[in-house]
Amino acid sequence: MSAATEFTQWRRMRDEGLATEFGWLSLSSYQWLPADPGALELLPGQWSADADGARATFEASDGVETTDGEPISGTLSRSLLEGESMHFVRHGDTLVELGVRDGRYMIRTRERNHPRVKAFTGVPVFDYDPEFIVPGKFIAFDTPKEVPIDTFRADTTLRAELVGEVEFELAGHRAVLAATQSPDGSLTLNFRDATNGVQTAPWRFVTVKAPGPDGSVTIDFNRTLNYPMAFSPHAVCPAPVPGNHLETAVRAGELLPH
Known part of the structure; x- marks a missing residue:
């Protein structure tokens, strides 16, 4: 296989990787978690974080689920290290990523049907x-x-x-x-x-x-x-x-x- 042909195949894999569900093209928000429980954009529930970890409290009617599809009613807590990220919860077609950056907890929302994903060529x-x-x-x-x-x-x-x-x-x-x-x-x-x-x-x-x-x-x-x-x-x-x-x-x- 020529180097140019190998490069073409590698490029195809790169594009396919970007277009995966909930990949980088699907990002719709980046938000820092407040110290006191409060609302976030695009999501239900009350969110907060401190040195011990991040917390989010939901009502059953909010329709929030774990990443395994289990309904959540109550408070979900997680503790992460600097630079770590995890898939935290789902809300409809939205996947919520939780992470720690520069000593603070943040969330990123990822939309399954984000226009950027649909338009990607x-x-x-x-x-x-x-x-x-x-x-x-x-x-x-x-x-x-x-x-x-x-x-x-x-x-x-x-x-x-x-x-x-x-x-x-x-x-x-x-x-x-x-x-x-x-x-x-x-x-x-x-x-x-x-x-x-x-x-x-x-x-x-x-x-x-x-x-x-x-x-x-x-x-x-x-x-x-x-x-x-x-x-x-x-x-x-x-x-x-x-x-x-x-x-x-x-x-x-x-x-x-x-």
Whole structure:
């Protein structure tokens, strides 16, 4: 199978993944839970949260169910750690996600029949270009560095663990990007470039397979992806650290959605 054919199949899987039920395209609200019990938009019940956890109280007539379809009458409580999320309850065609971000409990509503899902025909992308597949070298830090990072939401700051840097050359320019790492060893390069805000989202990311024993990696910028913020205003997405800004216009990967 040629690299271009494999890329086409990978793109199809990406689009199918975005269009799944209750996926990123289905987000309809993002709300912080109040300290005192109160109402939220789009949902029945009384909601609140404190250091011990989140709580929601419903009447049987509210029609709220657990994610397993069991009717709820009374108070449902959950406690989560920073960065965790869970499917909390359902209300008709609405799935409620509960999570903790920047030390606060939040909920996101996801609509099965959101217009954004129905209108989705795929993410536009730059034409596949093998010139944007480049070798690089991963240089691990002696000790991972935990740093604060901005996000798509002005009211939310997260933390990222940087494990090292990837050095490479792109279009004649030497570049260095700080990387985070997944449990499988793969690296995530979160970056800005000259196409942002014109052809592409404010920032994007590309995933790189785990480095070889000598630190060698291959970066395929054709596989650069948008964060969920490109599709919905109700996302929290980590911004690149200040140094992760490429001089080169990376005309590869995903464009701004239509």
